[in-house]
Amino acid sequence: MDIILKPEQEKLILAKVNSGKYTTVDEVIAEALQLLDERDKHYQQWVEDTRKKVAVGLAQLDRGEGIEAQTVINKLKEKVHQAKENK
Template sequence: MNIQLKPEHEQFIQSRIANGRYENADDVIALALKLLEEWEKGYQDWEEETRKKIAVGLDQIERGEVLDGEVVIARLEKKLRQARGSQE
């Protein structure tokens, strides 16, 4: 495979080689791709977990297990006041 890098990316790679962290451009790119793969896996896991939480929430709504918005806001405000009071 033959790719063309933007000048700033090429400069970034060259600076990593120059400071001795990597021996060549292949090492830099290999690590970058590994990190991208790990990030994407983490994102997929987060996305799956979020979908599950949304499904649970929707099921709770269908069963009527909900709180009034004003009640939620009042509880959050109370917690915020308590947190501020404990910091003083």
Template sequence: MSITLSPEQEQIIQILLATGRFHSVDEVIKSALRLLEEETISNQGWLEETRTKIDEGIASLERGEGIDGETFVNQLLTQLQQAKKAEK
């Protein structure tokens, strides 16, 4: 496989090598790919969790357990005001 880096990307790699943390371009690339993989896995987990919460919320609304938007906003504002008072 062959990749082409921009001058800016090459400069970043050279800076990272100069720190001494990495000993080769290969180490920099492997580290970057590992971080990208971790971020991707984390994002997938968040997405699955969010979809589950949305499904649970829809099911709750279908059972008639929901509240209207105005009530929700008022409750939220009350909680925010209480949190501000507790900070003081």
């Protein structure tokens, strides 16, 4: 596979090699791809977790267990106020 890098990408890769942390360009690219894969997996897990939480929340609303919007807003304002005081 042939790839064309932008000049700034090439400079970044070469800077990583020149730093001594990596011995070859291939190592830098392999590490970058591994990190990309890990990020994508974490994101996918976040999406799945969020969907589950939304489903739970919707089920609670269907059962009439919701909270009035103004109550939620007031609680959030109080948390922000407390956080500011605790700084």
